[in-house]
Amino acid sequence: MKKLMNAPESILNDALQGFAAAHQNIISLDQTARTVFRRQPKEAGKVALVSGGGAGHEPMHVGYVGRGMLDAACAGEIFSSPTPSQIGKAAQAVDRGAGVLFVVKNYAGDIMNFEMASEIHGSNAICVVTDDDVALLGRSRSNGQGSRGVAGTVVVEKIIGAAAERGASLEECAEIGRQVNAATGSMAAALRACTLPASARPTFLLGEGEIELGVGIHGEIGRERTAVQNADELAEIFVQSIFAKLKPDRNEPLLLLCNGLGATPAMELWSFYQAGRRRVEARGCKVERSLIGNFCTALDMAGASLTITKLNERTMSLWDDPVETPALRW
Amino acid sequence: MKKLMNAPESILNDALQGFAAAHQNIISLDQTARTVFRRQPKEAGKVALVSGGGAGHEPMHVGYVGRGMLDAACAGEIFSSPTPSQIGKAAQAVDRGAGVLFVVKNYAGDIMNFEMASEIHGSNAICVVTDDDVALLGRSRSNGQGSRGVAGTVVVEKIIGAAAERGASLEECAEIGRQVNAATGSMAAALRACTLPASARPTFLLGEGEIELGVGIHGEIGRERTAVQNADELAEIFVQSIFAKLKPDRNEPLLLLCNGLGATPAMELWSFYQAGRRRVEARGCKVERSLIGNFCTALDMAGASLTITKLNERTMSLWDDPVETPALRW
Numbered sequence: 051m052k053k054l055m056n057a058p059e060s061i062l063n064d065a066l067q068g069f070a071a072a073h074q075n076i077i078s079l080d081q082t083a084r085t086v087f088r089r090q091p092k093e094a095g096k097v098a099l100v101s102g103g104g105a106g107h108e109p110m111h112v113g114y115v116g117r118g119m120l121d122a123a124c125a126g127e128i129f130s131s132p133t134p135s136q137i138g139k140a141a142q143a144v145d146r147g148a149g150v151l152f153v154v155k156n157y158a159g160d161i162m163n164f165e166m167a168s169e170i171h172g173s174n175a176i177c178v179v180t181d182d183d184v185a186l187l188g189r190s191r192s193n194g195q196g197s198r199g200v201a202g203t204v205v206v207e208k209i210i211g212a213a214a215e216r217g218a219s220l221e222e223c224a225e226i227g228r229q230v231n232a233a234t235g236s237m238a239a240a241l242r243a244c245t246l247p248a249s250a251r252p253t254f255l256l257g258e259g260e261i262e263l264g265v266g267i268h269g270e271i272g273r274e275r276t277a278v279q280n281a282d283e284l285a286e287i288f289v290q291s292i293f294a295k296l297k298p299d300r301n302e303p304l305l306l307l308c309n310g311l312g313a314t315p316a317m318e319l320w321s322f323y324q325a326g327r328r329r330v331e332a333r334g335c336k337v338e339r340s341l342i343g344n345f346c347t348a349l350d351m352a353g354a355s356l357t358i359t360k361l362n363e364r365t366m367s368l369w370d371d372p373v374e375t376p377a378l379r380w
Numbered sequence: 381m382k383k384l385m386n387a388p389e390s391i392l393n394d395a396l397q398g399f400a401a402a403h404q405n406i407i408s409l410d411q412t413a414r415t416v417f418r419r420q421p422k423e424a425g426k427v428a429l430v431s432g433g434g435a436g437h438e439p440m441h442v443g444y445v446g447r448g449m450l451d452a453a454c455a456g457e458i459f460s461s462p463t464p465s466q467i468g469k470a471a472q473a474v475d476r477g478a479g480v481l482f483v484v485k486n487y488a489g490d491i492m493n494f495e496m497a498s499e500i501h502g503s504n505a506i507c508v509v510t511d512d513d514v515a516l517l518g519r520s521r522s523n524g525q526g527s528r529g530v531a532g533t534v535v536v537e538k539i540i541g542a543a544a545e546r547g548a549s550l551e552e553c554a555e556i557g558r559q560v561n562a563a564t565g566s567m568a569a570a571l572r573a574c575t576l577p578a579s580a581r582p583t584f585l586l587g588e589g590e591i592e593l594g595v596g597i598h599g600e601i602g603r604e605r606t607a608v609q610n611a612d613e614l615a616e617i618f619v620q621s622i623f624a625k626l627k628p629d630r631n632e633p634l635l636l637l638c639n640g641l642g643a644t645p646a647m648e649l650w651s652f653y654q655a656g657r658r659r660v661e662a663r664g665c666k667v668e669r670s671l672i673g674n675f676c677t678a679l680d681m682a683g684a685s686l687t688i689t690k691l692n693e694r695t696m697s698l699w700d701d702p703v704e705t706p707a708l709r710w
Contacts, residue, residue, distance in 0.1 A: 052588070053648055054644065054649070067654050314643070315674075317435070321384060321386070321395040322384040324395070344646060349647065
């Protein structure tokens with residue numbers, strides 16, 4: 051698999067350096083620590099937000115550092131967690147006296163390392179775990195217990211980030227984060243698997259007429275290998291599975307996020323967003339907020355996910371608050 | 381080639397509808413005319429900007445409609461120009477009394493149709509043609525005379541858009557646009573060709589060890605088929621070719637845009653941006669403004685382009701002016 055890189059060993063550092071150079075008005079990079087910080091630290095007395103995870107999901111998480119979202123993001127090696135000391139140092143650097151909230155995607159390695167970092171940081175640290183993926187609900191998985199944290203993590207980080215910026219306490223931020231995570235469901239399908247930079251082969255092989263339904267963001271296989279569906283049929287499966295978790299009322303405002311997995315062009319994402327929107331509206335529900343783009347990727351995987359979040363007055367207002375990061379800005 | 385779509389005949393309308401629904405606070409879509417307009421029309425007495433072209437280059441051009449950039453964008457069928465009457469109607473709708481400037485990428489069909497629309501609109505209309513691609517400088521091409529207009533068009537549209545918003549006259553806007561186009565060079569390479577929605581096969585086939593150097597954004601083959609290069613080697617060819625056109629002084633501030641062709645993941649784009657930046661800095665020049673992402677794509681082509689623009693005090697300040705469009709915002 052051809053890639054735009056110098057070498058598998060250098061692509062991650064090259065990518066982080068390029069990202070940091072291009073966005074130096076918003077963020078700064080500690081290259082040794084592989085950690086991205088806000089260029090302008092948050093005011094004293096406000097809760098700091100730290101996230102991170104394996105690389106390969108760009109722009110997640112480093113792209114979400116900036117005013118109104120994260121204070122720091124730690125990148126691990128590709129598809130493997132940052133270390134406890136790396137996370138702990140980031141937390142220490144950004145704690146402005148009101149404590150540190152860690153947003154952690156639900157994978158065994160991430161949970162372990164962020165919890166260790168949180169213990170080291172002490173009593174003014176809380177972990178909020180995201181587990182929005184509905185594809186494997188009630189099934190076992192190889193890299194953790196319960197559901198995986200995927201693109202819904204962006205929604206959680208945006209809304210907690212706004213709350214922290216407004217001056218919410220550590221406990222309030224954690225409560226909001228858990229509520230948003232519980233109100234969020236995601237599902238993905240791959241048309242083509244991803245290939246690790248050091249590998250010659252994709253993580254799994256799909257036939258010309260096959261897709262991988264419920265795929266994860268680390269190249270792990272999904273719930274089912276199935277025949278290619280058209281956009282409406284696929285969106286129907288996604289929305290049905292997500293609604294089975296969320297059970298939204300018709301009057302609850304919904305956020306719909308259509309996320310590309312890395313190699314999906316805009317025309318397909320826009321068309322798939324529209325398919326998802328139609329399936330939501332067919333159920334009498336209303337999409338009040340939207341996002342389309344590459345937000346939580348799996349290297350060069352082709353395919354997409356839909357994420358739906360049930361909003362309320364408070365979380366919709368927090369979603370609308372200004373945000374100024376490399377990957378999300380309004 | 382699997383795609384997220386209902387059918388080849390419907391993907392473009394579905395995509396435009398999804399795009400419009402997700403960004404309805406900024407733009408509105410006239411579905412019949414396949415034209416996207418600013419939600420809030422520009423103040424009377426300011427020059428209106430209209431662009432457009434074949435679909436398949438999303439987010440170009442519809443993603444650049446909004447305050448500080450385009451007033452309207454017309455989408456043609458995939459890889460074919462919008463019609464003169466479609467463009468003419470868009471111009472009529474957005475003319476606020478100070479005339480209409482058309483930004484046109486240099487392809488035979490686009491030139492013909494935009495010039496016809498411009499003639500119909502009358503004396504208060506001017507076409508500015510972009511021809512930033514340096515890959516085929518001095519060589520013949522199948523779909524037009526001279527160089528192709530590619531990703532540099534985004535830079536031209538952003539800077540003219542800011543000038544129009546400030547109240548520059550039609551002649552001033554055209555002069556700025558031509559100056560920026562002349563100060564801009566681009567070059568692209570494909571790792572994998574694109575596949576048209578109605579086709580089962582990519583527009584050309586590359587071996588596992590080959591890339592297409594100087595590729596166009598319509599799946600047309602490029603300058604040379606060559607062995608895979610690493611990111612630094614490829615960036616060196618690009619920067620050398622672009623500098624041969626621009627001949628920048630060391631004290632001229634440069635804008636560096638790394639553009640994905642549709643199926644290139646963020647990690648590779650960030651790493652390739654960094655390679656480009658290193659090759660620019662190795663020549664003693666300075667990158668003062670940057671942009672990384674998918675801005676001018678070729679459906680699901682894998683690969684990237686670099687664009688460099690020589691800025692001056694005026695154009696850098698216009699670049700920095702606020703912009704509020706679905707695809708470009710600061």
